[in-house]
Amino acid sequence: MRYTELGTTGIKASVISFGGIPIQRVSVEEAADILSACKESGINFIDTARLYTNSEEKIGEYFKGHGREGWYVASKSPARDRDGMLQDLARSIENMACDYIDLYQLHNVSTVQDMERVLGPGGALEALEEAKKQGLVRHIGLTGHKPEILDTGVSSGRFECLQVPFNAMEKQALPLLKKAKQKGMGTIAMKPLAGGALTLAAAALDYILNCSWVDVAIPGMQSVREVQENCSVVEGKVTDKERRQLEKLIAGLGTHFCRRCEYCQPCPNGLNIPSMFLFEGYYTRYNLKEWAMERYSALPVKASDCTQCGVCESRCPYELPIRKMLKDTAAIMGK
Template sequence: MRKFGNTGMEIKRVGFGGIPIQRISQEDTNKVIDELEKCGVNFIDTARGYTISEEYLGNALKGRREKFYIATKSMSRDYESMKKDIEISLKNLQIDYIDLYQMHNVKPAEYDTIFGEDRAYRALLEAKEAGKIKHIGITSHGLETVEKAVESGKFETIQFPYNIVENQADEVFKKAHEKGVGTIVMKPLAGGAIDDGTLAMKYILSREYIDVAIPGMDTPEQVRENTAVLANFELTEEDNVKITKIKSELGTNFCRRCEYCLPCPQGVIIPQNFLLEGYYTRYGLQDWAIDRYKALGEDQRASNCVECGACESKCPYELPIIEMLKNVVNTLEK
């Protein structure tokens, strides 16, 4: 157990990510929550955007609310929509208050627009004052967003991808930890690209400035495997050799969502396309990924790429983005 920034919460350093709830039944969700309780995991993260995740978790948590800190999040950016989402979350989760409500996936270009009188942050402040939420956080796949959030003092937690091949948030996580901002790691297994879950978790938990990692888990066995790492997460020489190998294997064809490739002259949201392909191929969320892909504007989809190469010239990892976008089209459109 450790203190979660300055929130006053004390949490297990392995938490629970609610994305996979979408692909299992209510009965299986109950079993996962049972195992979380047995293993002492007390931090649960979900989102309005994870279809039935909030509802299933709400049903599973009845009668044991006090044993868990519950976090959820919303993509809403305006005042009225965020107010509405908070109420929906409370109803779905069947609780009187939410421990942590986060602004979900805030992009660098929109960060400065969320604080106005008619914008979402005001709704969060009012909900906090009313006791409907206890703390306010932010999540993003853009490093600039969380850097600004830490400096602003407006958010009590930040959530960002971090794993063996995505460690660009090292410095901002360190700064957040120093300032008492809680640090949450999403995508600890790089969206399933890393096969060795134990090593992936050890890599993250060996960083003292990271408060909690939230792997998605859809079976009791996965809960036991991930929490077992807490007994010893010191990296060995053999571990470091494996880590170097994983970085080498994934480093040439793995999108880290740094967003240096943007803006695309045609409007393609390149990292989002790769993210949705990952949900399709690694998370087993085929229908969900296709629906989200279709929800993108036509100009934002991979099929709108004209192969101008502007993105590849800006990618710090020299990824073959054009070919990768073709693969997105083959996966999500065909």
């Protein structure tokens, strides 16, 4: 395994680290086996979240049986105000049987209003800054999917790490990653396999490991085999042939893969098109059916409400067949 400094935090993290979404769907015993395999392979950094149902609890059960020594732990909360953040932080600490958390992050700050709220008086960031002084949190991070929103947080100088989607196909966040690195922030690539769409995992991870603007990639892993395969990339076993195969795969996916750039928004009928495709991906590729359906069901307007007006397709810079994709999503996710 290779290790890198996560910005100026002092955290020396494994370049391939553990994304905690998939262990929601395995047993406590299987989760422990996966985390043990991570440790044996040299992985020392775990990323999870309050929203990942029982992921924190399973990590906590592992720590109770195996100890926390040698691990860096990161989690995140969607809370936007001070009190909510303090409550979530306390729950995370309890769930993971920790005295402190190395990196606690604001989860998916996605609107101007949310950013103003978390940065303002009584906001979530204020809570984390207090918690850092108390030793409950060592470092503070920011996560999200919209570089144009996150830029305000990066520019504020109040965050030590940035976590964004970045992979061989989704490169919209690259300018922001560069800016964050230049400001001394640690950079974490979530969705390194594009939510499971990049099935050539070794070549996809190799792409990220060769990007100087990314410190750590956090692929989700749901089996010991996946841990071993992902970590083998660090040993330099990816061939030029595999890289060419990845390029071919991306070219094919480019005709129907939503990159969440949001140029299609706003929809005249109120459809949150990127979120619909995101939840459908969690349902089909991550196999998080219940989790994805719960969030899809909460959307006020569904894919089945599309009137086929085509405004979205006229705006899409990737020329995706969005109307057909919405029909497919409606067939999978229902009304």
